[in-house]
Amino acid sequence: MAAKRGIGSLAQRKLMVLIDLDETLAAFEKHFMFKFREKYPNEPYIPVEKRNTFYIADQYDKLNFTDDSVRFELKKIYRSEYFFRDLPEIDGGCEAVKEMAEMEGVEVFICSSPLFQYKYSAPEKYEWVEKHLGPDWINRLILTRDKTMINGDILIDDKVHITGAMNSPSWKHVVFTASNNQNVKVKGEKLRLDNWTDGTWRTMIEDFKKRI
Amino acid sequence: MAAKRGIGSLAQRKLMVLIDLDETLAAFEKHFMFKFREKYPNEPYIPVEKRNTFYIADQYDKLNFTDDSVRFELKKIYRSEYFFRDLPEIDGGCEAVKEMAEMEGVEVFICSSPLFQYKYSAPEKYEWVEKHLGPDWINRLILTRDKTMINGDILIDDKVHITGAMNSPSWKHVVFTASNNQNVKVKGEKLRLDNWTDGTWRTMIEDFKKRI
Incomplete structure (x- = not known):
């Protein structure tokens, strides 16, 4: 038994x-890059394959943006309505x-x-x-x-x-x-x-x- | 060691x-009763202290409603916007x-x-x-x-x-x-x-x- x-x-x-x-x-990173380029077509960005920190802001923060306010707008991209819904x-x-x-x-x-x-x-x-x-x-x-x-x-x-x-x-x-x-x-x-x-x-x- | x-x-x-x-x-039950009475003031209801099933519909379904369509509307109450936000x-x-x-x-x-x-x-x-x-x-x-x-x-x-x-x-x-x-x-x-x-x-x- x-x-x-x-x-x-x-x-x-x-x-x-x-x-x-x-x-x-x-695909969070891919979608973030897409939305970033859509919003800031004239700013530098980091291609997905070159992303090397867990948090996006840690790496984007080092870029030389034409408009410096961009660095304070990064989080707004993934905090926006439909960002998570639309991830590929x-x-x-x-x-x-x-x-x-x-x-x-x-x-x-x-x-x-x-x-x-x-x-x-x-x-x-x-x-x-x-x-x-x-x-x-x-x-x-x-x-x-x-x-x-x-x-x-x-x-x-x-x-x-x-x-x-x-x-x-x-x-x-x-x-x-x-x-x-x-x-x-x-x-x-x-x-x-x-x-x-x-x-x-x-x-x-x-x-x-x-x-x- | x-x-x-x-x-x-x-x-x-x-x-x-x-x-x-x-x-x-x-207080889910209390709020449900409040919302139910607000919506259907002339229908019978179950006071919180007499609720005796886990799922609300199982007990409310046995009531003799004046308007029979009420029994199909019960779930809409707690599925509505702000129901959960406003729970006491x-x-x-x-x-x-x-x-x-x-x-x-x-x-x-x-x-x-x-x-x-x-x-x-x-x-x-x-x-x-x-x-x-x-x-x-x-x-x-x-x-x-x-x-x-x-x-x-x-x-x-x-x-x-x-x-x-x-x-x-x-x-x-x-x-x-x-x-x-x-x-x-x-x-x-x-x-x-x-x-x-x-x-x-x-x-x-x-x-x-x-x-x-």
Whole structure:
């Protein structure tokens, strides 16, 4: 009977995967660059592939703008209505996530931090998920500014340093490669996932499934 | 050195408390009744203290309305703009939560499920928390339709049956007494918290602190 209980527990245990939105599934940087160039066509800008800081302002602030007030307007771009709603997809991300959710023994949740200026970003993240993944995914979206509070076996996220109230989060961090982290050496137990298109995510998920 | 490490870990371990919004801190039922009576002054209604189902429609649906179309309009009340923003406070809740967050060795997060019709409820929950608890609490609000995915030692929530993707959530459920659960016998390991005003919450939190 003890053995039966053990088997039962094992059979129920699923791999819990948390997936970030911005710059993991939704192309924040690309859209920011587009909106910036649309608004300031005569100002210098940073092409997505040359972006190398997590926060946009840290790098844009070093540019020599013709009109110096531009540097104080940067945040307004992503704090504007429809910015988050209109983010394009990262190549292959939504297809991969939908396929992953169909894998046996795998549960997928989307885990995203809204801006502190939540007015548009909070509802528009729901809107994005509903549009690009489908209405059922409204039930699988978690909004939190502290991802250490979320349960999971893996968190796939482009932000390299994720801290919060829990010193030891339950998840293993898989750094999703993005321009902002391309030059960062991923240390410790962290892994990298470079894209959603070459199929390596499948092997990675299968490997994690074996380990739980 | 081993002992030192042990002490270090113990010293860092805090009691993680998750607290629900609707009907635990925010008076959903009272506001619904107010809005319903405002809209349908000539229709029968259910006084808050007689509400005895978790979902409003389950009980209101049994009333004999003069105009039968009323029963199809119920959900529109809480799906409307400003419904969640304007919820009054449950007596003593916000004061208790702020005091709890100041206790040594305790971390408090607000954990709330937005409506599937998220358009107003998602941003207005942030608005409510900002207004009633303060802007810092934006960082401590977690929106999720599956609370089993959230890490914590305790979840204080009026909903008696909380299920989700995790069969064994990390938290112990403390049922916050509300009209909808007043006749429900709380089973198993669950506790009850009857109010935020008689100070029993402090003893409860201190007891939990001793057990982690």
